[in-house]
Amino acid sequence: MNKAAYSFENIDEENYFYSFVSTGKMGTIQKIVVFQEMSLLLYNVALLDYNKNTGDLSDETISNNQDLSMIFATIFKIIEDFLQNNTHFSVYIQANSETKNKLYNRIIKNNLKDLQTKYIILGVRENKEIEYYLPNNTENYTAFVVRMMEKQN
Amino acid sequence: MEKINENKKLVNKIKEILQTDPKLVRKLEDAKDFVIKNEEKLRTLLEKK
Numbered sequence: 115m116n117k118a119a120y121s122f123e124n125i126d127e128e129n130y131f132y133s134f135v136s137t138g139k140m141g142t143i144q145k146i147v148v149f150q151e152m153s154l155l156l157y158n159v160a161l162l163d164y165n166k167n168t169g170d171l172s173d174e175t176i177s178n179n180q181d182l183s184m185i186f187a188t189i190f191k192i193i194e195d196f197l198q199n200n201t202h203f204s205v206y207i208q209a210n211s212e213t214k215n216k217l218y219n220r221i222i223k224n225n226l227k228d229l230q231t232k233y234i235i236l237g238v239r240e241n242k243e244i245e246y247y248l249p250n251n252t253e254n255y256t257a258f259v260v261r262m263m264e265k266q267n
Numbered sequence: 268m269e270k271i272n273e274n275k276k277l278v279n280k281i282k283e284i285l286q287t288d289p290k291l292v293r294k295l296e297d298a299k300d301f302v303i304k305n306e307e308k309l310r311t312l313l314e315k316k
Contacts, residue, residue: 126281
């Protein structure tokens, strides 16, 4: 993934909280990416918007900052950073809206060649079936599980 | 220093919201439930390569 992305910082290593600032049509918006432990060394990833003025944190804000591709490129860079620092962990990615889900599907499909050299990617179908990601799958996956491949000697 | 304190406050806020926001809590619980039900399959697929 060599797309333009925002710079980010790990604001809490113990809890795997990351932060970056989206800059666009509506101004600057602080974004928070969190990794929450589930099981099996598997972490759920969530994106939150932080409103400094009100103190609100929400995963449902529609910021309309016209920089979605930059935001998603940054999220993938953060996931990459998380997995590189925790090579035995996997990440569970599930969007909280149809629009975001389509974007995740599109980004993974468009960057598959690059991603598959480094990661094992699983897709979860609508019927909850789990399989290795298939680029020619006609339906969008509803979630993904991503893990670094073991390094070959 | 100010930035460190600001980050600390933010981290505490994030921890709080992750534990108390009903939608975020439910989303994580649903995801956990799915993972537990499919634990064996996930383990097999993730360890195969």
